[in-house]
Amino acid sequence: MPLLILDDLNATFHIAAGDVQAVRGLSLQLEEGESIGIVGESGSGKSAAMLSVMGLLPATCEVSARSIVFNNIELTRIGRRDLRKLLGKDIGMVFQDPMTSLNPLYTIGSQLTESLRLHLRYTPRQARERALELLRMVEIPSPETRLKQYPYELSGGMRQRVMIASAISCNPKLIIADEPTTALDVTIQAQILDLLMSLKQKLNVSIVLISHDLGVITSLCRRILVMYGGMMVETGTTREVFYDARHPYTWGLLRSRPSGSPQTQSADGARGRLVSLPGAPPDMLHPPPGCPFAPRCPHAMRICNEYIPPITDFSSTHAAACHLVYANARLPKKEASHG
Amino acid sequence: MTIFILITVTFFLMHAVPGGPFSPAEEKNVPPEVLARIASMYGLDKPVGEQYILYIKNLLHGDLGVSYKKTGTGVNELVERGFPVSARVGAWAIALALIIGVGLGVLSAIWRGSPVDVFSLILATVGISIPMFVISLLLLRVFAGMLKWLPSYGLTSWRHYILPVACLSFNPVAYIARQTRSSMLEVMEQDYIRSARAKGLPELVVIVKHGLKNAVMPVVTYLGPLVAGLLTGSFVVERLFSIPGIGRDFVTSITDRDYTVIMGITIFFGAFVVISNLVVDILYAVIDPKVRITE
Ligand SMILES: Nc1ncnc2c1ncn2[C@@H]1O[C@H](COP(=O)(O)OP(=O)(O)O)[C@@H](O)[C@H]1O
Ligand SMILES: [Mg+2]
Numbered sequence: 001m002p003l004l005i006l007d008d009l010n011a012t013f014h015i016a017a018g019d020v021q022a023v024r025g026l027s028l029q030l031e032e033g034e035s036i037g038i039v040g041e042s043g044s045g046k047s048a049a050m051l052s053v054m055g056l057l058p059a060t061c062e063v064s065a066r067s068i069v070f071n072n073i074e075l076t077r078i079g080r081r082d083l084r085k086l087l088g089k090d091i092g093m094v095f096q097d098p099m100t101s102l103n104p105l106y107t108i109g110s111q112l113t114e115s116l117r118l119h120l121r122y123t124p125r126q127a128r129e130r131a132l133e134l135l136r137m138v139e140i141p142s143p144e145t146r147l148k149q150y151p152y153e154l155s156g157g158m159r160q161r162v163m164i165a166s167a168i169s170c171n172p173k174l175i176i177a178d179e180p181t182t183a184l185d186v187t188i189q190a191q192i193l194d195l196l197m198s199l200k201q202k203l204n205v206s207i208v209l210i211s212h213d214l215g216v217i218t219s220l221c222r223r224i225l226v227m228y229g230g231m232m233v234e235t236g237t238t239r240e241v242f243y244d245a246r247h248p249y250t251w252g253l254l255r256s257r258p259s260g261s262p263q264t265q266s267a268d269g270a271r272g273r274l275v276s277l278p279g280a281p282p283d284m285l286h287p288p289p290g291c292p293f294a295p296r297c298p299h300a301m302r303i304c305n306e307y308i309p310p311i312t313d314f315s316s317t318h319a320a321a322c323h324l325v326y327a328n329a330r331l332p333k334k335e336a337s338h339g
Numbered sequence: 340m341t342i343f344i345l346i347t348v349t350f351f352l353m354h355a356v357p358g359g360p361f362s363p364a365e366e367k368n369v370p371p372e373v374l375a376r377i378a379s380m381y382g383l384d385k386p387v388g389e390q391y392i393l394y395i396k397n398l399l400h401g402d403l404g405v406s407y408k409k410t411g412t413g414v415n416e417l418v419e420r421g422f423p424v425s426a427r428v429g430a431w432a433i434a435l436a437l438i439i440g441v442g443l444g445v446l447s448a449i450w451r452g453s454p455v456d457v458f459s460l461i462l463a464t465v466g467i468s469i470p471m472f473v474i475s476l477l478l479l480r481v482f483a484g485m486l487k488w489l490p491s492y493g494l495t496s497w498r499h500y501i502l503p504v505a506c507l508s509f510n511p512v513a514y515i516a517r518q519t520r521s522s523m524l525e526v527m528e529q530d531y532i533r534s535a536r537a538k539g540l541p542e543l544v545v546i547v548k549h550g551l552k553n554a555v556m557p558v559v560t561y562l563g564p565l566v567a568g569l570l571t572g573s574f575v576v577e578r579l580f581s582i583p584g585i586g587r588d589f590v591t592s593i594t595d596r597d598y599t600v601i602m603g604i605t606i607f608f609g610a611f612v613v614i615s616n617l618v619v620d621i622l623y624a625v626i627d628p629k630v631r632i633t634e
Contacts, residue, residue: 054537056533056536056537084539084540084541085539086539087536087537087538087539088537088538088539088540089539092537093534093537095530095533095534095537097530100529100530100531101530101531101533101534102531102534103531103534103535103549103553104531104553104627104628104629105552105553105626105627105628107628114535114538114540115538115539118538118539118540119539150628150629152628152629163534166534166538
C-alpha cells in the first residue's frame, strides 16, 4: 500500500475576479521511503497541490478529490481535528522562506518543542532534550545557545535547518518540502539539500520535494513529476525524464538548464530558470480549453488547443499527457490509465 | 525634563491670563483692601518670576502648595483624595476597553464579513465619529433618565460605575477593535501562521499564541495615552456623573483661577503620561525580543 495517493485532485481559489483553477485533476502515488520531486514554473500549482493535502489552503480555496489517502487514512473523509493529529506528527512541512516561516516573538527552543509537546506529550524537559538532539541532527553548532535565541539572531540557512528540525521532530513518515532552497544562497542551497539527503537516508522518510529547478530535484529524488497549468504533464524516474522525455514542456525545461544531465548538481541549478522558455504560463482564471502548454508549444497541433490530452504510459513509471505521443489519438474518448 | 518644561509653560501661561484668584473684578462684595491682604498672604503680590522660583523650590520638596479657594486644603491632599476615585473608574474602563476591543477585533478578523464583523464595524464607526460627551449624554438619558435602570450620579455602589465606565470605554473600544482587526488580518496571512498550522496546533493556539501576540503591538502603543487619560480622570464624565475625582477638581480649579491646584494637577498629569509611556516601552520589550536587544 503506497504511503500517499492522490487521485484526481482539484483545487480552485474563488476570488472576486472568478475561479482560479490552481490544480486540475492531479494524481500521484508515493511509496513509503520513496521521494518524488514536483517541478514546474512558478504558478503551476505545485504548492496548492501539497497544501491541499495538508488542509492548509485558505477557506477561499475549494479542494476536491476522488481520494486522498495518506498512511491508509482517507483524508477526504476525516475532519479537521483528525487531520491536525497527522500534521506535524506524521507529515512534516518545510516552507520556502525561512526568514518569515518562524514566529519572531518566540525562541527557537519554544518553536521546536511545540510539536513534541502537542503530539508526543513530552514534558518540557524531554522536549528540550529532544530539541537539542534535533539541532545536532541538522548540524547546527552550539545547540544549547541556539535554543534560547530568537529567529532574528539566525541566518537564513540556519533558520531553514531549524524548520527542517521542526519538521522531523516527531519522526514523520512524510516530509513535504516546498522550495526549501529557493530563498537561499547557492552554497547554502547545496548544504540544505545535502542535509535533506542524509536525513532521508537516516530516517527512511518519504519526501515530496517541490521546486522550479530540475537540478535541485535530481539531487534528492528518484522520481519526478512535471506540472504545468495545474496539471501533470509528465512523470517518470529521473533517468526517464532526463534521457527519454516525451512532453515538449519537459524538453523545454531540460533545454533551459545549463547542462541537461542528472549529474548536474544544485550549485549551478539556480541559474537553470524555467522562465527561459518563450511565452508566459497560462492564466488559471481562464485556462485554455485544451492542453495548457499548447499556446507556447512549438509542436502544437489543432487538437492541442481543443482537447486536454489523455495520459499515455510508456513504462510502469513513465507517462506523459501529450497528443503527440498518444498512440490512439484518433480513437475518441478512450479512458487513459494513470501513471 | 519634559515635566519641567510643562511646569514652566503652564506657570507663565496661567499668569498671563488676565485676572487672578482674588481679583476685585470677580469678588464684588469684598473690599479691595481685604483682597489685597489675602493676595499678599499667598505671595501673589510678588513679581511673577519670584513666585515661580518659590514654587519650584517647594515643588522640589514634594509640596504642591495649598488651594487658594478651598481654604486649608493642600493640593497634595486634593490629588491624594481625587486620584484613587478617578483611577478606579479609569481602571475599569481600561480593562473593559481592552477585553471588548481586542475580543471584537480578533473575532471580526477571523470571521471576516460575519455578523460579528459588521456589528464591530458599526460600533467602531459610531464610537470613533461621535464625541464622548454626546455618547455620555445619550447613555445617561436612556439608561438613567428614560429607563431608570441605573443611577445617574455619585459613586456609592457598583451600579454607579456602569454608566461612567461604559462612557469612558466607548471610544477606546471602537479604536482598539479596529486596530486589532486590521493588524490581526495582516498577521494571520504571515508564513509563521502557516508554519504553526502545519504543526497541527489547535486553531485557538494558532490565533492567540502566534497571531494575537504579534498583532497586539499597535494596541500597546495606544495604551500609553489611554492609560494616562483614563486613570487621571475624564473632565467630561466626572462632571456629568458628579464623580468626586481629580478631573472634576481640575475643571473647578480652572474656573476658580486656583493657581496652585491647576499647577498641581497639571504636574501630576504630566508625570503620569511620562510614567505610562515608560510602562509601554517596557511592555514592548517584554513582547518583542528585538526591542529588548536595542535597549
Ligand atoms: N491565495 C490565493 N488566492 C488566489 N489565487 C491563488 C492563491 N494562491 C495561489 N493562487 C494561484 O494558484 C495558482 C497556483 O499557485 P501555486 O500553487 O502557489 O503555484 P506554485 O507553487 O507552483 O508556484 C497560481 O495561478 C496562483 O496565482
Ligand atoms: Mg509555490
